[in-house]
Amino acid sequence: RKEVEQDPGPFNVPEGATVAFNCTYSNSASQSFFWYRQDCRKEPKLLMSVYSSGNEDGRFTAQLNRASQYISLLIRDSKLSDSATYLCVVNQRDSNYQLIWGAGTKLIIKP
Amino acid sequence: EAQVTQNPRYLITVTGKKLTVTCSQNMNHEYMSWYRQDPGLGLRQIYYSMNVEVTDKGDVPEGYKVSRKEKRNFPLILESPSPNQTSLYFCASSFYGSTQFFGPGTRLTVL
Numbered sequence: 001r002k003e004v005e006q007d008p009g010p011f012n013v014p015e016g017a018t019v020a021f022n023c024t025y026s027n028s029a030s031q032s033f034f035w036y037r038q039d040c041r042k043e044p045k046l047l048m049s050v051y052s053s054g055n056e057d058g059r060f061t062a063q064l065n066r067a068s069q070y071i072s073l074l075i076r077d078s079k080l081s082d083s084a085t086y087l088c089v090v091n092q093r094d095s096n097y098q099l100i101w102g103a104g105t106k107l108i109i110k111p
Numbered sequence: 112e113a114q115v116t117q118n119p120r121y122l123i124t125v126t127g128k129k130l131t132v133t134c135s136q137n138m139n140h141e142y143m144s145w146y147r148q149d150p151g152l153g154l155r156q157i158y159y160s161m162n163v164e165v166t167d168k169g170d171v172p173e174g175y176k177v178s179r180k181e182k183r184n185f186p187l188i189l190e191s192p193s194p195n196q197t198s199l200y201f202c203a204s205s206f207y208g209s210t211q212f213f214g215p216g217t218r219l220t221v222l
Binding site for chain 2: 008031032034041042043044045046049087091098099101102103104
């Protein structure tokens, strides 16, 4: 079993719709959680950190469920510019702060 | 401007010809890391460095070397490249346990 798992997609979603991704992690000692966004052939960029109480940034909402060991990302009112691959990342302090990366979920927003 | 730079951005080489990909950051980050990204596999860590003169293997270190003589630089060395090292390479840096900033990537082709 992979340490961080994501549905690879692609998710084909009409513009304006709401879309949600889940990501599961296997190490219960995981400390920090992030969502990154990666455009085709570009470097990953931080989208948002994920806090225990959940957090929102504009149209994006991230949630953490430690009991079930998953994090989620919700995108409301999706835009064409949201088309990208979304990477789930987990930080494990007991392994020298090594970040464990999911393989990513590809999102395609259609007009 | 805070950034991570990598050079070269694109490189085509032949099997066995030693090469170095440079990485430099200007954010005084202690932690630096090299990843490779292949289709369907996501980001895989090659080597990382917790600080000057401190380096350690990631998940896929075979065929690679690194050095960290200065805080800002973390070059990746392929002593004898092989075709299975054809990939997209990213350098990243961060403070411990914090979000990582990525360089723009180096697309390497080994013939």
